[in-house]
Amino acid sequence: MRTALVIGTGLIGTSVALALRSRGITVHLADHDPGQARTAAALGAGTDSEPEGPVDLAVIAVPPAHVAEALAEAIRGGVARGYLDVASVKGGPARALAELGLGEDELSCYIGTHPMSGRERSGPLAAGADLFEGRPWVLTPSRSTDTEVLNLALEVIAFCRAVPVVMDAEAHDRAVALVSHMPHLVSGLVAARLEHAEESAVRLCGQGIRDVTRIAASDPRMWVDILSANPGPVADLLSELAADLDGTVRALRALESADRAERGAGTEGVREILRRGNAGQVRVPGKHGAAPAVYESVAVLIDDQPGQLARIFADAGQAGVNVEDVRIEHATGQQAGLVQLMVEPSAVPVLTAALRDRGWSIRQ
Amino acid sequence: MRTALVIGTGLIGTSVALALRSRGITVHLADHDPGQARTAAALGAGTDSEPEGPVDLAVIAVPPAHVAEALAEAIRGGVARGYLDVASVKGGPARALAELGLGEDELSCYIGTHPMSGRERSGPLAAGADLFEGRPWVLTPSRSTDTEVLNLALEVIAFCRAVPVVMDAEAHDRAVALVSHMPHLVSGLVAARLEHAEESAVRLCGQGIRDVTRIAASDPRMWVDILSANPGPVADLLSELAADLDGTVRALRALESADRAERGAGTEGVREILRRGNAGQVRVPGKHGAAPAVYESVAVLIDDQPGQLARIFADAGQAGVNVEDVRIEHATGQQAGLVQLMVEPSAVPVLTAALRDRGWSIRQ
Numbered sequence: 226m227r228t229a230l231v232i233g234t235g236l237i238g239t240s241v242a243l244a245l246r247s248r249g250i251t252v253h254l255a256d257h258d259p260g261q262a263r264t265a266a267a268l269g270a271g272t273d274s275e276p277e278g279p280v281d282l283a284v285i286a287v288p289p290a291h292v293a294e295a296l297a298e299a300i301r302g303g304v305a306r307g308y309l310d311v312a313s314v315k316g317g318p319a320r321a322l323a324e325l326g327l328g329e330d331e332l333s334c335y336i337g338t339h340p341m342s343g344r345e346r347s348g349p350l351a352a353g354a355d356l357f358e359g360r361p362w363v364l365t366p367s368r369s370t371d372t373e374v375l376n377l378a379l380e381v382i383a384f385c386r387a388v389p390v391v392m393d394a395e396a397h398d399r400a401v402a403l404v405s406h407m408p409h410l411v412s413g414l415v416a417a418r419l420e421h422a423e424e425s426a427v428r429l430c431g432q433g434i435r436d437v438t439r440i441a442a443s444d445p446r447m448w449v450d451i452l453s454a455n456p457g458p459v460a461d462l463l464s465e466l467a468a469d470l471d472g473t474v475r476a477l478r479a480l481e482s483a484d485r486a487e488r489g490a491g492t493e494g495v496r497e498i499l500r501r502g503n504a505g506q507v508r509v510p511g512k513h514g515a516a517p518a519v520y521e522s523v524a525v526l527i528d529d530q531p532g533q534l535a536r537i538f539a540d541a542g543q544a545g546v547n548v549e550d551v552r553i554e555h556a557t558g559q560q561a562g563l564v565q566l567m568v569e570p571s572a573v574p575v576l577t578a579a580l581r582d583r584g585w586s587i588r589q
Numbered sequence: 590m591r592t593a594l595v596i597g598t599g600l601i602g603t604s605v606a607l608a609l610r611s612r613g614i615t616v617h618l619a620d621h622d623p624g625q626a627r628t629a630a631a632l633g634a635g636t637d638s639e640p641e642g643p644v645d646l647a648v649i650a651v652p653p654a655h656v657a658e659a660l661a662e663a664i665r666g667g668v669a670r671g672y673l674d675v676a677s678v679k680g681g682p683a684r685a686l687a688e689l690g691l692g693e694d695e696l697s698c699y700i701g702t703h704p705m706s707g708r709e710r711s712g713p714l715a716a717g718a719d720l721f722e723g724r725p726w727v728l729t730p731s732r733s734t735d736t737e738v739l740n741l742a743l744e745v746i747a748f749c750r751a752v753p754v755v756m757d758a759e760a761h762d763r764a765v766a767l768v769s770h771m772p773h774l775v776s777g778l779v780a781a782r783l784e785h786a787e788e789s790a791v792r793l794c795g796q797g798i799r800d801v802t803r804i805a806a807s808d809p810r811m812w813v814d815i816l817s818a819n820p821g822p823v824a825d826l827l828s829e830l831a832a833d834l835d836g837t838v839r840a841l842r843a844l845e846s847a848d849r850a851e852r853g854a855g856t857e858g859v860r861e862i863l864r865r866g867n868a869g870q871v872r873v874p875g876k877h878g879a880a881p882a883v884y885e886s887v888a889v890l891i892d893d894q895p896g897q898l899a900r901i902f903a904d905a906g907q908a909g910v911n912v913e914d915v916r917i918e919h920a921t922g923q924q925a926g927l928v929q930l931m932v933e934p935s936a937v938p939v940l941t942a943a944l945r946d947r948g949w950s951i952r953q
Contacts, residue, residue: 341793353952355890359926361793392789400790408779408798413866414833415775418767418826420869425756426764429705429725430873434772436800441870445863452859453844460841462782467834469778470827477824480817495816499809502777505784506805509794526719534912535902542896551898551915562723588717 226250226380228280230304232295234265237311237340238286239352242270244385247354253280257287265349279303282377285310289454293321300331307374308335309381313401314454315339315365315394329369336370336378337394339363339401340387355386362387365394402458409440409448410463416441432552473498511550520549520567523576524588527564537564537585544579546572563588590614590744592644594668596659598629601675601704602650603716606634608749611718617644621651629713643667646741649674653818657685664695671738672699673745677765678818679703679729679758693733700734700742701758703727703765704751719750726751729758766822773804773812774827780805796916837862875914884913884931887940888952891928901928901949908943910936927952 227250231242234256242252242265252271256262262273283305287295289312296318300308312318315337322332342360362382366375382389392400416438419427452459476494479487511520527533541548550567568576577587591614595606598620606616606629616635620626626637647669651659653676660674660682676682679701686696706724726746730739746753756764780802783791816823840858843851875884891897905912914931932940941951 341795351952355950355952358890360795363793390789390792396787396789400787400793403782403786403790404794404798407782408801410837410862410866411775411779412797412801413863413870414830414837415772416867416869416873417833417862417865418771418830418869419872420865422767422869422872423760423764425754425760426767427872428754428874429727429764430768431705431724433776433804434768435873435875436803437772437776438866438870438873439800440797441866443863445860445867448863449856449860452841453856456841456844456855460838460845463834463838463841466778466782467831467838469781470831470834473774473778474824474827474831477816477820477827480820481824491820492813492817496809496813498774498781499777499807499812501781501784502774502802502805503780503809505780505782505786506777506802508783508786508791509780509799509802510792511799526722532903532906534915535899535904535906538899538902539896540899542899548898586719588715588719 226281226377228276228282229253229271230255230276230280230283230299231265231271231286232256232283232299233286233288234262234270234349235286236348236351236356238284239265239268239270239349240354240356241284241286241311241381241385243268243352243354244357245381246271248384250384251280261349265352268349268352270349270352276304280305282307282309282381284381285312288312288450289314289317290450292318293325296322296335297325297327300327300334306334307371307377309338309374309378310335311338311340312454313339313405313451314398315363316398317454319367319394329367332367333369333371334374336374337365338378338382339365339397340382340385342387357382357385357387360387361390363397364389364391365397366391367394398455399458402455402462406452406455406459407462407466409443410452410459411466412438413441469498521570521573522552522565522567523573523580525564525566525580526586526588527562534564536583537566537580540580540583540585541566541568541576544575546576546579590645590741592640592646593617593635594619594640594644594647594663595629595635595650596620596647596663597650597652598626598634598713599650600712600715600720602648603629603632603634603713604718604720605648605650605675605704605745605749607632607716607718608721609745610635612748614748615644625713629716632713632716634713634716640668644669645671646745647672648745649676652676652814653678653681654814656682657689660686660699661689661691664691664698670698671735671741673702673738673742674699675702675704676818677703677815678762679727680762681818683731683758693731696731697733697735698738700738701729702742702746703729703761704746704749706751721746721749721751724751725754727761728753728755729761730755731758762819763822766819766826770816770819770823771826771830773807774816774823775830776802777805833862885934885937886916886929886931887937887944889928889930889944890950890952891926898928900947901930901944904944904947904949905930905932905940908939910940910943 230253231238232255253276254262254271254273266273292310292312340362476491479491548566552565594617595602596619617640618626618629618635618637630637656674656676704726840855843855912930916929
């Protein structure tokens, strides 16, 4: 690949362009807002001039609802040898392309893809060539996809240092509904219960609800777009969850019963929901795709002076221990907290002894 | 206060005992498992011998279901001047005490309390005098509670360096249902959807679902106990959430409609759910009780060598910047990741410049 055209210079488009530029590829940038393309060009993502002839690859990086239209226009204009899009849903754009009258033949030069790497911020200024590093990048080839186009896409993914994953378009949409869209809405539904809660209750929030509701802070406009492009699979999952939720409410009501046998059934029902939660949670991949249970935590008491964390990490590094993850639990209304260092189980005694030696207070 | 008796030497009881001991108070330890009391004593939490006469304060730190019984026995045995319990629900024990025939007069020497500081681990070995530091500790005095007993409880809370919060018992139970019990069950319900999911879908999990499902990993036995003691308020909240969930499914189904007006209504419905999620999320207190939005993040690319984090924090410390929170986002299947440093907005340019100067790769 020597030349590329990126259509849509938001976060994803500009980040792809930067990664391609860093490999010496000539990148042309286009956006319905020419100012945005100019900004991306100023950031070193390429040139906002039009290519003189067909490029090797066109990357369609416009919002999901506009992918089919932009793609049809590009393919019919013959602007490139191969085409890919990067929208977060894949079934909708494929159906829209069929509705626009593009047949299998015309679409053999196109492959639908999805890099799994969002950010809270958007736009070219938030972009970076490293945005995709180590993240899954889904490819959804159809039976008619040219091998040459598949290979162009794999080349882009390699340049972006992402990990290619091949999936069926419909399976992809069900998967992102499961691991992203459904949890996002549920996080919002939990957070919504706090909107009109009493301040005295909200004061008691701890790390648990803080984690559950974190993604409820995302931009509603972007999420209306995403959910609008994938409503069926998300609704299916939420309906399954609603059935489990009804069962949970029934089990809790049974626990209020005066009847001993009914209370016993309630206990069983609650226990089963909690067990299934455990069973699902261990499947969530942590760092490096490992289950989170692989690491153990060492808890260190700190106060809130600059340099405290530096000293802990320096002391851990000197002990030869690699800290895999970290969580800071701050005390409410106070200048003190706990740092949970997640490390390989074999490193726990080494780290504990090293930090104690250096005067840290470790919680067992 | 000079003498105390701690009944139940698990995580909370032993931690309270350690805090009291550190202030020079004579602490007697009792447990239905004498070995557990011996372990707590060996950790420096006090003596497992019986007190010779009534102590100043008895701390009832047994599981919620056994609080009323243990308390009635202690009060009728006259083991102390004042009594408090530390169970995570308050309405149930109060009703159970009434059922055991304890009147207002007998209960004037008792106050129900709840320190908001759990851990993933339990038992005396996980205890520490600092467990409660800076955390809310709820007090639920009734009209008949002696002021002397309230002051004994406030003394314990001060010794534990926690923050006292006075609430009505029923309001407390509704509050913990909202900020702890309901989110816990919902986290489990989301995680449960992954139990039988295809591996190719689970591979796509990112930080969002990881955070939403983290607390689903907790011990089901402990949570069956907690939920059994507070089923009504939790069921009420889950029913409200179920109604919102049904509305969300209807909105998503409307988005699948061929009818433009219906699709518009679906968009509005989804937008409103997301808006309410935003509005609730900003109320969740972050560190020091501040809303999380107060901090901004600086993202630094790292590889996975020991000492990388140490260097970042040392460089931040040298720049005089206090890192308020940190999140490590690891790449899937790769030895690289991003560190998100949360800092005061005014510190962002200082930190960004300082880290760039020292050769770090910063994502804008």
